[in-house]
Amino acid sequence: MSDRALHDSANAADEGARSGFSLVAVLVFMLIVSAIVVPFAVTAKTRLMIANSEVEQERLSLLAEGLGNVVASTLTGASGGQKVPLDSTPASCRSGELSFAVRVQDHGGLIDLNAADDSLLELGFAALGFEQQTSEELAKATIRFRDSAKLFVGLPPSRSAVGPAEDKQAPFESVSELQEFPALASIPLRTLNGVFTVNSKRGTVSADRAPSRLRAALASGSSASVVQALADASAYTVDVVVRRDSSGIAGEAGFIIEKSPTGAAFSRVSRSPAAEAGALPPVAGTADCEVLFGTEAARILRGLNS
Template structure:
């Protein structure tokens, strides 16, 4: 009888062990997904905080650069033709691009020839570039409203002509031939703020200079010297070593002495291609780019 009792106890213990294991499996099946979800949400929250932190840092540095541009003497140390420059402070690196709008083609003031060169810099062939230039002139309006209404809409142009000046370079994406052109590429060639029918060759981007050099002697409306600048595009990116998260800030400004900062914002600008910037820039001294006071703040931020 003792043997039967021992066998019953062993069977009972076996069932208890199986029950405990099943219970643990059920609890694990319930708890593990919650733990994984919580960990994922924490990671996402940390990434969002880092993104916001870097974006605010880039915004502040863009304001610092804009204040420097309001001082004419400060423009001598900064490239104003969209050439990327960079600096490091601790574990942080910063990329800066500044474009003087005197080195861009004004969509409202340029003639058809200069406009066509701008479109050629985007990779279009000569015929398409000329068609786009004519479409841009039709779009912005004619001195003869009745004649303008009679002009047919071109195949490369927008569905309907505005018959008013361009208010933003982004309006070019209404053109059928430009709908897929990255907005940043359009802003690298055109502006609506220079109000001049010429552009300063020394402030033009490398891509524009290449096209303009090939058109030398063909009546291109360019000036060799740097004319007095009043409008700039400023783009700043910030990132931490070992992180794929990047904070960005970009806007267009104009000199405005009535403001305490010496400038005012005109509009936001699209972000530059950070991958391209990282491949073409070498890190320098942040004191030279942002000034001694801002560089000291950065060192404290990075420590």
């Protein structure tokens, strides 16, 4: 082979080597860029999805808030149009992709911590699963906590282990104060609120409006303070959950209301611990949304899906 042919062959080999190296360098560079860019792209997409979910949840929560006001206005209005059970039994309806769950509790079906006597308080603690002796001790500790200055003057300063370290000597302001009792500290607030209240202002409880857990205890016990029906209600807990079926995202709202003495239909007392704890579970069967929320609200809901 001539020198020129050898020279050309060497140049071709060098050029091929340089091309191969360049290709490898480009591939390595692309891998490095991908390693840097892809995580940012994935993170950005994830954040966008989270943001969209948060916006959707906020929209559904606002809708739940508005529907809660509709239910509250119906409950406290002059017409007294009752459209849902008043004993915490959920009701539901559907409009397009949106499904709705509503739960209302008349506080006349709960035991008022400030007005109930010891026998009625015992039934309340029995509804939470306590044995008779513990229920009796808790009832005495509850009365001592709220009324010790008046009811326990001259008595020895003995105190039950189930009661709080100190007595308030004033009415309960919230059911959450029961969690100061060692025996009740681990019971979720939503469970305590399913038995007790501070808003009925009555020393009686209406068995027909009591939640199922409490109704069973009232039926098995005996107390002159248990009545079968109340002519009028002054306070309610209203919980509403809205779900978009296609996304599985839910918004919720809940509050305790009282009939307002100022002329307005109702006033809010506080947020509902049940709503803060989590969404209502889906319920079997659905009613017409017009039955739950009225004709005008049902028309607006249909418009949201059009």
